[in-house]
Amino acid sequence: xxxxxxxxxxxxxLDSATALYLAQAEGYQCFCLIFDYGQLHKKETICAVxxxxxxxxxxxxxxxxxxxxxxxxxxxxxxxxxxxTKGVPATYVPARNIIFLSFALSFAETIKAKAIFIGAHAxxxxxxxDCRPEFFKxxxxxxxxxxxxxxxxxxxxxxxxKNKSQIIKLGKKHGVPFELTWSCYxxxxxxxxxxxxxxxxxxxxxxxxxxxxxxx
Amino acid sequence: xxxxxxxxxxxxxLDSATALYLAQAEGYQCFCLIFDYGQLHKKETICAVxxxxxxxxxxxxxxxxxxxxxxxxxxxxxxxxxxxTKGVPATYVPARNIIFLSFALSFAETIKAKAIFIGAHAxxxxxxxDCRPEFFKxxxxxxxxxxxxxxxxxxxxxxxxKNKSQIIKLGKKHGVPFELTWSCYxxxxxxxxxxxxxxxxxxxxxxxxxxxxxxx
Numbered sequence: 001x002x003x004x005x006x007x008x009x010x011x012x013x014l015d016s017a018t019a020l021y022l023a024q025a026e027g028y029q030c031f032c033l034i035f036d037y038g039q040l041h042k043k044e045t046i047c048a049v050x051x052x053x054x055x056x057x058x059x060x061x062x063x064x065x066x067x068x069x070x071x072x073x074x075x076x077x078x079x080x081x082x083x084x085t086k087g088v089p090a091t092y093v094p095a096r097n098i099i100f101l102s103f104a105l106s107f108a109e110t111i112k113a114k115a116i117f118i119g120a121h122a123x124x125x126x127x128x129x130d131c132r133p134e135f136f137k138x139x140x141x142x143x144x145x146x147x148x149x150x151x152x153x154x155x156x157x158x159x160x161x162k163n164k165s166q167i168i169k170l171g172k173k174h175g176v177p178f179e180l181t182w183s184c185y186x187x188x189x190x191x192x193x194x195x196x197x198x199x200x201x202x203x204x205x206x207x208x209x210x211x212x213x214x215x216x
Numbered sequence: 217x218x219x220x221x222x223x224x225x226x227x228x229x230l231d232s233a234t235a236l237y238l239a240q241a242e243g244y245q246c247f248c249l250i251f252d253y254g255q256l257h258k259k260e261t262i263c264a265v266x267x268x269x270x271x272x273x274x275x276x277x278x279x280x281x282x283x284x285x286x287x288x289x290x291x292x293x294x295x296x297x298x299x300x301t302k303g304v305p306a307t308y309v310p311a312r313n314i315i316f317l318s319f320a321l322s323f324a325e326t327i328k329a330k331a332i333f334i335g336a337h338a339x340x341x342x343x344x345x346d347c348r349p350e351f352f353k354x355x356x357x358x359x360x361x362x363x364x365x366x367x368x369x370x371x372x373x374x375x376x377x378k379n380k381s382q383i384i385k386l387g388k389k390h391g392v393p394f395e396l397t398w399s400c401y402x403x404x405x406x407x408x409x410x411x412x413x414x415x416x417x418x419x420x421x422x423x424x425x426x427x428x429x430x431x432x
Binding site for chain 1: 276278279280281282283284285286304308309310311312313314315318319321322323325326327345346348350351353354355357358359360361362363364365366
């Protein structure tokens with residue numbers, strides 16, 4: 001057993017998968033934390049499990065109850081946009097990363113993990129306040145005040161200042177199984193190719209000069 | 217319908233019940249958020265529901281999965297102490313208030329509530345880091361950075377600098393139904409009278425010059 005462990009927030013998308021492979025490359029024994037928070041695109045969690053298995057890491061699925069809905073990811077009545085929108089997208093789930101990180105913190109403190117890895121990145125800044133650098137900075141401070149062991153837990157955001165193509169190049173270098181990742185907000189059999197998440201994924205692969213194995 | 221609403225974290229204990237009645241006295245329409253986080257003393261959530269009903273407020277139970285256990289409140293193998301212990305008690309659940317407040321924040325932002333009420337207080341400082349004033353200060357800052365509407369949501373800790381007898385006097389004044397509240401960590405038919413929670417409750421009633429209707 002490796003002598004340092006990390007809790008990795010794994011969504012099933014390519015960002016968190018890259019964060020996982022980076023954590024492994026840094027020598028961490030990783031525990032993947034996957035959330036079933038009522039998202040309509042259930043496929044995401046199935047993909048997260050496949051990625052965790054492929055990486056050889058332990059994983060757990062935590063079921064979360066957010067009955068207040070209000071987001072296009074939780075409520076069929078709220079539509080996912082077919083284009084990039086300005087401001088806060090309909091897919092915004094209030095405090096989602098705050099909740100995910102809080103669970104990771106509880107888990108990490110219990111198992112005495114040295115780090116928490118999260119794959120948030122620059123492309124999400126404008127729409128999702130809990131993806132911004134200033135949010136993570138304040139979360140880290142809060143975690144130190146609100147736990148016993150929190151000042152010994154590093155909250156690692158290795159992709160925070162990277163764009164999608166940089167993440168894809170980095171993932172490629174570290175052997176991320178992109179064919180197992182899922183980005184589409186709609187979660188049907190094939191990616192819709194229209195939602196913001198599909199758009200950014202396609203743009204990222206194109207700019208990285210690589211072919212997306214998922215739609216090849 | 218009142219024109220300002222609040223999310224109240226309701227545990228079933230007398231502190232959070234007092235926080236609820238104070239929020240009502242301040243004119244808030246309250247939504248009680250009750251957590252089933254796998255605590256062994258299930259009686260707590262039953263009491264929380266009774267208190268919410270008695271107050272006439274809407275309530276919801278959010279089920280949370282903390283499979284990593286490690287606390288005496290979650291794991292039968294870890295014993296609740298029969299006395300007041302120094303430092304962090306076995307009943308400490310890492311990041312519990314951080315998780316609860318994160319859910320409350322998500323809920324409050326979704327329904328555009330003006331406030332979140334939590335009944336944390338001075339007696340919990342030493343053992344529970346996520347009950348200390350400096351924790352709440354940093355949580356409030358983080359909430360502003362990590363949400364869209366977070367800077368419009370007040371996180372109210374009306375009991376933070378009060379001890380148990382002061383809380384009981386305040387609760388009495390506002391008509392808190394103490395007979396419906398539950399404090400004992402063991403959650404059996406009757407309070408054990410030995411755990412830290414029973415000890416502080418008894419001391420509080422004695423110092424307030426009142427009789428605890430639960431054990432009368």
